[in-house]
Amino acid sequence: MRQKRATATGDGVDVIVGQWAAERPELETLPMEVFGRIYRISRLMGDRVERAYAPSGIGRGEFDVLATLRRAGEPYTLSPSQLSAALMLTTGGMTGRLDKLERAELVQRIPDPADRRALRARLTAKGRQVVDEALTAGLAEQAAALNQLPATQREQLAGLLRTLLAAC
Template sequence: KFDLNLWEFDMLATLRRAGAPYRLSPTALFSTLMVTSGTMTHRLKRLEASGLVERMPNEHDARSMLVQLTSRGLELINRAVGVHVEEERKLLEALPAVALAQLDAHLSTLLLSLEGRPAGADVPDAND
C-alpha cells in the first residue's frame, strides 16, 4: 500500500519511535533491528537513495554519523503507522472489552518476562 517492504517499515518506524528529531546512530539502529552492520549499511543506502533518511554528522562525536528521517520519510511512516494501527484495531474489534483487557494483561506479563522483570510488576489487572 505504501510501497514499503517489512524491513523498510521497521527501520522507519524505529526512527519514528526515537522521537523528534527522529534520529539514531547506525549502531543503535542495527542493534534494535537485530541485523548485521553490513546489512544496515546496505539498507541505509537504499533508504537514502529513496529520500526517506539522511545521514548527518553527530554533533557530540565528530567521528560518527547519525541517521535521521527526512520530512518525506516522516510523512510516509506516519501515514503507514496510522493505517497499520487502524488495521490492528479492526482485527481486535471482534473481541469483547473483557477479553481485550485480559489479552492486554497477558501480553504485559509476557513482555515483562521477556524483559527479565518479575511477573506482576506494572501489569494492569485484567478486570480494570
C-alpha cells in the first residue's frame, strides 16, 4: 500500500484521499487521486474556456459545432449526422444546436448535392470569424494554465495522458 505524502499545499482531492485513508487504510487510492484531479481540471478548465467564448456570443456547445465544421476544411460543410457522430450528440440535440446557430447566422443549412432529400450544415463567413476568435481565446486560457509547468513537463503530461486515454 502506498502511503500518502504530506504536502504543505494540498487540494480537495488530498482531503478526500485523507478521509478514505482514515476510514479504509487498506485502499490504494492513487487511481482516485489521478482521476479525481483529471475530472476537476476538466471541469475548471471547461468553465474558464466557456467564459473565454462568451465575448464571441457562443457557449461550449455552439463552439463544438462550429469548430467541427471549421476543422472539416473547405467548404466547412458536414451533414447533421456527421456532426452528431463527431460530437456524440443525439440527432435531436444536434437539430437544436443547428437551429440556434442558424438563427445567429453562424451556420446555414444547404441542400445535400448527393441526396436531394437531405440537408448539410455549412459554416458561414460570420461563423468562421466567431469560431476563430473563440478558439484563440480558449487556447489562451488553456495555455495560461499549462504554462504553470515547465515545457518538458507539459510535453510529458500530454504523452502520458495520450497513453492513458488509449488504455481506456
